[in-house]
Amino acid sequence: MFKKVGIVSRADLKEALEKTKEICDHLLQRGVEVLLEEEISRLLGRPQLGHNLREVEMDLVVTVGGDGTILRASSLLKRPETPLLAVNMGRRGFLTEVEPGEALKAIERVFAGDYLREEYSKLSSSRTSGERFQDALNEVLVSSPLPSKMLRFKLYVDETEVFQFQADGILVATPVGSTAYSLSAGGSILAPSVKAMIVTAVCPLSPFRSIVVPMESVVEVELTKPGAEAIVVIDGMIQGRMGEGGRIKVRESEHRAVFIRFQSFYSRLKNRLLFTYKGERDG
Missing domain, CATH: 2.60.200.30 (Probable inorganic polyphosphate/atp-NAD kinase; domain 2)
Known part of the structure; x- marks a missing residue:
């Protein structure tokens, strides 16, 4: 189902580039065609994987960064309804879905069909x-x-x-x-x-x-x-x-944005915007 996967990453954060390389290697081992932004492909020493993402259709895009990276990725898509899986390497990252340590596990869940599809109006x-x-x-x-x-x-x-x-x-x-x-x-x-x-x-x-x-x-x-x-x-x-x-x-x-989700909107709201501080008790 996901034969061609793009990766959009922060270029200014070493940890984000390292995570992007890890995700890229994991997908290549799976036999998936990986497409990187041209700047990221040069930074990772993988120029052969570099593409102008505006010109190619993809089955899935993985973002590595925060909400700003997601917004940039959304603007790059040739097919606006391409699903996005967002790995949080930003600060709050409300739109992101998984933390860096869970990225590979999340990708395996996506390939197994174990995810929710959430569509947003634009x-x-x-x-x-x-x-x-x-x-x-x-x-x-x-x-x-x-x-x-x-x-x-x-x-x-x-x-x-x-x-x-x-x-x-x-x-x-x-x-x-x-x-x-x-x-x-x-x-x-x-x-x-x-x-x-x-x-x-x-x-x-x-x-x-x-x-x-x-x-x-x-x-x-x-x-x-x-x-x-x-x-x-x-x-x-x-x-x-x-x-x-x-x-x-x-x-x-007429276009919509599509996100890969594993948790509900209200869980993200509680965990990332409506913070429960240490020492507080729920209920």
Whole structure:
């Protein structure tokens, strides 16, 4: 079933590269075709395994890093629905699934069919001209290119103006993204099974409670401050700029992200975000 496996790894962490080499060797011994990013293949001394992953289809991708590595891998996939198995070599790694010491065991479970398949919605965003940005797994953010520079926005849902406000930025997040920047900005957590997106303002001047809207809706953000400029950031990467009167439309993408799981969302939530401190007793 998984005959062609890609590996996306952090390149700045020695431990991540060592784990990537271990996973690579394990898969090669299994007779699996392994594809590495070109930079990683050079760092590991395996240039023959290097590929532009945007140009090849894979049956499975193993990420070795944190949530940032997962977001990067998601943007690289030629086939967006390629399953991801995430090994945590980051700090918190909420989206990751297994710790480094369990990586090889997890791979064997995948090949044995002993896993859960979890699908996540992604967001499509575009200008009113029709120019489309890269799909977002986490969020679409419109913010000032300068720190502490407040902007003025109008928010529309399904062509109805909902709110006018001033803030450092505004983001539209998926349920996956609700545990990331949106959460840090005061938004609520959405379970992956909730078919909705959450709209959260970043440092608003006046009180702004996050709004949860159906995934079938279309959210529009308009920049209204005279002479202002904003940047459009998709999953932490700047994708474009917009000026006064510019609008960004956000809706559910036709593509989805697929993750290999061994535990439930609520277990990950407890273990990685809602920490139980040493010395505490549950219940």
